[in-house]
Amino acid sequence: MILSIKNLHANIGEKEILKGVSLDIREGEIHAIMGPNGAGKSTLSAVLTGNPAYTVTQGEVLFNGKDLLKMSPEDRAREGLFLCFQYPVEIPGVSMVNFMRTAVNEKRKYQGQKELTASEFLKLMREKKELVEIDDRLTKRAVNEGFSGGEKKRNEIFQMAMLEPSLSILDEADSGLDIDALRIVAEGVNKLHNDKNASIVITHYQRLLDYIVPDFVHILYEGKIVKTGDKKLALTLEQKGYDWIKDELV
Amino acid sequence: MNPLIINKEYTETIYLFNEAKADLHIVQQEASTLNLFVLHLTDLSCMQHIHIQQEGEHCRTNIYGLAVLKGKQEYLCDTLLEHQKENGTSTLIFKYLLFDEAKGEFVGRLKVQPNAQHTDASQTNRNIVLSDKAKMRTMPQLEIYADDVRCSHGATTGALDNEAIFYMQQRGLQKDLARQLLLQAFAEDIFEKMPIQQQEQARNLFTQRI
Ligand SMILES: Nc1ncnc2c1ncn2[C@@H]1O[C@H](COP(=O)(O)OP(=O)(O)OP(=O)(O)O)[C@@H](O)[C@H]1O
Ligand SMILES: [Mg+2]
Secondary structure (H helix, E strand, O other): OOEEEEEEEEEEOOEEEEEEEEEEEOOOOEEEEEOOOOOOHHHHHHHHHOOOOEEEEEEEEEEOOEEHHHOOHHHHHHOOEEEEOOOOOOEEEEEHHHHHHHHHHHHHHHOOOOOOOHHHHHHHHHHHHHHOOOOHHHHOOEEOOOOOHHHHHHHHHHHHHHHOOOEEEEEOOOOOOOHHHHHHHHHHHHHHOOOOOEEEEEOOOHHHHHHOOOOEEEEEEOOEEEEEEOHHHHHHHHHHOOHHHHHHHO | OOOEEEOOOOEEEEEEEOOOOOOEEEEEOOOOEEEEEEEEOOOOOEEEEEEEEEOOOOOEEEEEEEEEEOOOOEEEEEEEEEEOOOOOEEEEEEEEEEOOOOEEEEEEEEEEOOOOOOOEEEEEEEEEEOOOOOEEEEEEEEEEOOOOOEEEEEEEEEOOOHHHHHHHHHOOOOHHHHHHHHHHHHHHHHHOOOOHHHHHHHHHHHHHHO
8 A cells, every 4th residue: 555544634723624534545546536616636736745834633554654744744755655746836046957966966875875966866857857858958957947837747747757756646738738648647657656656746627638548536525525436426426517426425 | 545446458367255344335447257156255344345347338247256154153245247348248146145143235236328238148046055044135226227238146045955964875975074065065166266376375265164
């Protein structure tokens, strides 16, 4: 088991957003999470990655057998948790190359591996750049600075490729992408997927799930997972919207 | 104090690295260039006055400054840039980083005389306040008496970008390191304007200071 969430409750300020989420994710699985705006999907990714703006009030999360909620955000990342942000942050003055070299080596040190030499690192960059078809011009700039929405998403997938996480959470990786970029991002995710790692794909659209085929589809509604199914559930949502879920709940 | 004169068509580059006691008065003659770099990276509390006059036409003035203040330190930098003749240009970027209970003040005075048509002047003051008790005051003062000129100024004071810090932590960088990188990026803007040799020295002074 990679991730096991039990009865997770979380607040922002005084307001409860997650109201008892439970979810198990095993090696090799892809889970899609769908749900209306404001349901708490981004909140779930923020809480799992340790964003200090949120407080967990109840529940537990095991990540590769370890107590995730006790770890600092950076240790969660070094343990292999990766979030592809819905809104990646621009960091002027910090170069992509420098940032990635630091990130890769911090993770290696944490896992007791030797740091990469400059040439090993450049080789890795080249490999991964090809894998996600990202332009040289992007990796030469400051982190996300002046990138278009689509370029930022592609840059997230590039970083994911560099860090080889065991669990990646993609929060609306498809928003703002043109058709080609969508294909490239999805193919990138598929190429990185194997039977040892897992992904959570948060999306509003069936379209992305044509490319990244999920083993499970969950509906998050008002802070809870109210329904779980296979990929057909996403099709049903596309056709019927969320109203029938609300009807089922009352 | 006698002003320092920069002769016609000459270029003068001046470094005031931790020399805040040295007030400066410079007069630029026609088509001369002044590059001035000011670093205040010591514990000294003081006031520093910098007065530049573009006395001839076609002068260029570039001023870049960085101050890192800690403890109960107070530092005031008061700049006065006078465009007196036509076709002068000037760029000023001054940055402050304030820790603890430090107090910083920046006065950016820009005077464009009636004769100084086609002046192109820009002033920027950016500050990062790292503690609730630190205080920054910034006072741009523009006096413009010519009509065909381009003058811009901007001043911002804010905290370190917490979202950027979290983003870096999510990639496995320790919080302290993330902060460090943001502070370096903030300062690098000034260093990269220097000639290579001085960049190294400036970076070292900065790293020791923060
Ligand atoms: N800083 C905040 N202060 C107060 N409420 C917040 C804050 N951030 C988020 N919320 C609220 O938390 C709820 C869940 O937001 P969240 O971003 O997790 O939704 P989401 O499911 O990701 O929605 P979307 O599909 O629009 O991305 C929303 O009602 C939102 O308004
Ligand atoms: Mg969201």
